[in-house]
Amino acid sequence: MESVAVTTPLWRWTSSAGPAAWYFLTIAGEAADAIRLAAISGQWLDGRRGFGSARVEARIGDTVWKTSVFPHRESGGWLLPVKAAVRKAEGLVEDEPVTVTVSL
Template sequence: MTDLTLEFTAVLWASAGPGAWYFLTLPADSAAQIRFFRQRHPGFGTLRVTATLGGSRWATSLFPDKASGSFFLPVKADVRRREGLHPGIEATVSLTLSL
């Protein structure tokens, strides 16, 4: 098994729905690389990843977004606090997923 690691910069945004979820949307080129290397997705298309942002590292899942054709990366509250993130702020993230 090999790993795919991607780095990207995206703007943090808050979901309008209940639960106060915060996300980064992967750029189109990163989403295309993931689809190329990982063509079969279990369940409803989520992918387990390890994310690194600043000094924070956490295990999470990417969620497919049909509207944009990309993936959403949820950013946990403790990560946002530690890294000083708020909606509208750009963040650089490194993602690793097993292929």
């Protein structure tokens, strides 16, 4: 299984329609290119899915989970959602850099 690792700030997106907030890591540059190539070639875990997403396995510290990455037009990369359980388990703080490994 191939993987890519990046260190990038954790950021929060909030809805203008309500109190919902989602936390993401933006995967850009060479790591994003590797994901794109793997997703296009069908080598990524389960291939591409809705919204152009790709199923992945992510690791931050000791926490490993299965999720999806989503194309991010603004950066040309991918967005990795980081759920509350992961943020709490790893002590993640908004705007602080986080190292994540995404497995293909």
